[in-house]
Amino acid sequence: MMPGSDFTPHVENIGNIFGRNDNWFEIPRYQRDYAWGNDNIKTFYKDIVSHIEWNKDENQLKPSPYFLGTILLHGKWDNSHEAFDVIDGQQRLTTMYLFLGALMRRADEQRKDKKNNQSPEEIKSLDIFSNRILNQDLKTQELVASKVKNTVNIDTGNNVMEHLVFDEGDKWLETRPCCDAEQHLIDAYRYFYDKLAPNALSKSLDCPDDMTVTYASRLMAMYEQVMYPTVIIIAVTSEHTINEIFEAINSKGRHLEDVDLIKNAIFNSIGPQPHDNAKEDWAEIKRNLSKKSSNDGDRPWLSIDKFFSVFWNATQQKVSGNLYANYLMEYGNESSDKDSIDKIKKFLQLAKDYSKIFADMNGLSNYLCFHKEYREYIKADLTAMRDLKFTQTTPLVSVLVWAYENRVLSARDLLKILDYLLAYSIVCSLSKIHSNKLTMRYRKWTRKLFLSCNSSSKGVSTKKVRDAINEMQVDLASVLPSWNKEDVIRVFRENEQEYSYTNKTDCDDYDRKNQTRVRSILRILYINNVDKWDAPSNFKWNVEHILPDKNISWSETHQIGNLLWLEKQINTECKNDNPEDKTIRYKDSRNPEANKLLGNNFLQRVDNAKNDSEIKRLIDDRSYEIILDLYQFARNKKTNMK
Template identity: 25%
Template structure:
């Protein structure tokens, strides 16, 4: 049964003989210095006032009674970020030189540790790296030494502890901080052992503003299992490690794609959590471990495809090339294909005819499909439907052939079509790459290294407009009376674009100066610029001619499948 009341954080909650723990399904400590500074400023403000209190929100916990111990054990369901930060504040006060020794003893004995028998144990028990790092800080207080942090420590704990120490060292009156902390109040919601924390957790996070979908999925899975510690340590922690230091939206993106693969239908991103619960209840019921194992397996595929962590060099290169097109809709298709590839490779499904060479061809065909459609300005919205249906229509016995036949089955007027060579040539001449620097640089790099025995690294090369963005009087003269029209239509087309290591030197120089200068087109080691080194003028006709030359390369690199 729920018990709700308003409490003082220090007198009513932290100063008691309580031990707080963060359950395994909760996310790690994630506050940044911005949140810490905001809390500290509020504490200083309220500490400087004659009276009053500062409300810090709601803390939800579940009591775990132990009749054999004088300690009350509380599992924090909601509020760990605030409690952890307040704990770090007390650690800092204990390590400050100008804090009264009696106060330090009081902070350490009542807010950081409990006396259990003949020894003291810390009150707050966090997760994994967070907990190890907090241990270092609290141990440094009793040993009167600086905490010895290392690379394996929690980055947020270390960063926020150092940040708060720096702030407090500049605060002459620590009693201001003390008074402010003692005036913090909150609404406590306590659950009995028999209460369902999952239901409470969902109701508290109904808006979805505080937690990502991946957080809610993790909590739902682990809260549903009696073996949550092992599930977290053996599977989920490994998944979280894979997404560490990556874009924070990627974990949600993975869950989203996983559900589409499994349900074989498109879903709204806003419905990820609801759809996941339905999927679990319909397919796994009480078999949580099998579900987590499956998610773990697909997460490894995701890391190999999206983060290019594939061990096989040829597959890794194919994934890398496809990723340059920034098309997320292919990810879910390749997750499915990768699973089939693994089943064929380990012999667990003898009906699947898919080897490494065919898998690479499928990735390259997928890349050709996406790139040709980008060049031909075909709406990308249809790609979702194409790749969703593609996997459902694959014949496992004729895997590669069925991929090709399903991608090329659409008519020339169908919005899902695989653009032909003729359509590609027609659009390439006037395709504007004005907002597609990454795409055009990738295309030009591939052309540069096509059929080359020695790969040229172009990471430091930049995109060069041969006819410059800003026309000088000399350029206007060279382009003729129609210079404005030529500049408007052809400036950002592939015929007028190249790569160079001397972009800042070239700027809006005339064509002949760009050609003959040190590091110019004649000196260039890039074969892209060989054609430019052998002509005397640059105009509309030459731009079109060069686009046709580049088209011949493009249609071979990104072939229309036979």
């Protein structure tokens, strides 16, 4: 036992914990978010059903005892109407709460289902059962309704948990996550809900074939079993002891993530009084890494673990080895002097500011932070790198956006370097470059660019950032293989399926990832060929099929050589005209590639081709030229920044 600690153990059944003395459990600010995945949830459920036995003497399902572990709380266990901070055991308590919620919902649905032909006694029994869970286990039993509290309250995802457990009817099915913790909550609840369905529960709980066991009886058996396990409650009243226990838990095999330990260390140093700024800043970081709302579709969130890894490598001096160990070496575990606390506050503020970069990169601000003239193009680069899963570029992209938002990189220059990184990543995927070669280089230049942003003046920073970008491109280009035209043709032929584009959604060639890749190539090469930026911010472009898009698999009309980056209005006017008939419309395009096609009579040659083989040869040759242009763009060792 630690010197000066005040452990008070209590042996309890789970049934004596929920709703006991109108107590409730709070997951404190320094604890990790809900993180149990599928394996943990399956094990939890298996432990419940495996301990339910058929009692031959009583002809019914009966619970059996087992030990669920230790739960550490801050507070005095004998007190009533008190909130307990959960030091250890929050994952189990939250999971138990979700399970009880799913159990209550299934009982309530069974009670209301008129197709079951239940007797009044069964309906009344189910009503009593579901209300017992609600009013004794899930909520405290205050006489005044406004004082009633949920018996488990979590920091991240509490609203989601309330929707899952308490929403009427099927409304809970509409619950959408905004972060990892909320996704885990939804997955756990849905798993329990599915497993507690009549057919699934019958398979889980074996009963003698000659015995009729109702669904309601099985639900009640599950409830009795989940309330039966024994736990040891250790209640601690000393505030000082909490953090010692927290550290001790992790030194004895129950490891938390580095980020959870860093959070705990920050909160130890920056106390909650007089105003809990640390908690608010941490919450802001999580909001910036989440979705804007649950209706954001495929828009991703970034885990806080991944964010801190990127953030630390970009902004901090010590970047080798364990992240938490690096933090301790730089900032310590529990600093009390003013200078150390101020240093930690600046670290947390920097983390919050940097998290906003990820919010902007993922569109939480609808990309409004970017200059309107280049906004759609920057957005296209950011979403393409995400959709094509070029995640290795994330640290580098984040520091470039940081440079832009700190006004040491212009919007046009940001677009140029994002175009370059996207093109470079596509070429790297073509050449099958090993990821380790890229990861170390991306990390190196992320750190160097961040340092360049923080020079003595804006003018100095701007020059340093531009110089660093040019040096970076030389370094990155050195990794690419030296290809001639024959090499490009060979590599493209091996991968040409990934460079097809059709708008026919019912065609086998339709692939959104391929569409993103092809659109990116055509757009980047267009922008690279434009000396003077004259496209209005609201100007729309489309991918034009020179030969009309056919709904046939492996059609030459889907190949990149049959495509052109064209103004939407001109694309609409072209419709399904023959190539030669499109000549007059292409003349009005801002894209130099359109004039090039007119200059070399490509449209006329395609139109006059004698057979499909000749058309395919013409389109293949242009495909090779486009990929060669992309390769040469990626090999370019300097971006012209002004």
